[in-house]
Amino acid sequence: NSATDSSVRGVEVWQYSNKNDKLNKFSNCLCEDVSKIFNVRNRGVKLSQKLSVLKNTNMPAALIEVDFISNINAEKDLNISSNIKAVALAIRDNLIDLFGLEAVTSDVLYKVCIGAFKDKNNAINQVILAKDKGFKDAYII
Template sequence: MVKIFIDPGHGGTDPGATGNGLQEKALTLQIALALRTILTNEYEDVSLRMSRTSDQFVSLDDRADAANSWGADYFLSIHINAGGGTGFESYVYPGVGSPTTTYQSHIHGEVLKAADFADRGKKSANFLVLRETAMPALLTENGFIDTAADANKLKTASFIQSLARGHANGLAQAFNLKKKPSDSLYKVQIGAFKVKANADSLASSAKAKGFNAIVLLKDSLYKVQIGAFSSQNNADALVTKAKNAGFDAFIVQE
């Protein structure tokens, strides 16, 4: 059993970086929750904990302490950058060797494969959550919130899902995670809303463009789906078609 501790940066009274109508604390939580869902649904023998699962403040020391007390095998801290740059970068503690740097390479590479971001490189820094955790640890910086091009990507649910998928693929490589038997479906989703009228409106737009859209209530959200397949290739093809039609489409596996 591999124990992975996922740390969505900032939260509560600490918004993190802000820009272009976005807050770092909200984006990191979105990526982390999507990552948890992927790992839970698709892989065997992996145990997960998070430093926070809602908009709450958790100190840096408490994050490291929680991972250490649990005896995590890996600590992954998710952040969004700021300062006018662009792209993705990842950090380990200075001077560490393998397996930490090997894990970094796996995750760094897979995020870049999954998400359309420039590669800013694999780096090291004396961040508290990297220094005070007793296990191999990585901190990722997923785009620049104050750069319009990066922010526009981070505003879409499909791109958040791509970032989560990249982190998941990297973790699966690093720890040789085994896939669960595939009896689930690959569902293509184009939106999720708290208000049903908004979901109904999007479903009507999709139907007008020839998609077989339905609205489902799950996890307190009205989700608009346009297809479900046993084959991921078929789902990928529908995602491409939906994106070409102007919808923010992505795959969820259930």
């Protein structure tokens, strides 16, 4: 975020509408969590039907304004990698709650390649087969 008053700080989340209770909870919790990371004001959830990134989305959407880059202290805080990681984890954790997902307990992921094909149709068929067997994250590189 940015403001002409360089003393302004805080986190806010913008939504197009407040008609989605799950999204409202996500936005409110995210504001609370990020404000604690930087020890700044929780400016809360804001509604706007003018922001292009929200009004042109065909699903519930939220725009997260982590802090005000126009504030020199916010800029310093946003240049600390541990703060950025903490914000990313707060977003991740709140998304996990929003969608009722299970958290991954390890940072280690292993990729598996199951073939290389000259014919694209063979690759497509292999992805279909993998997905049919439950590997929903299968894709063509």
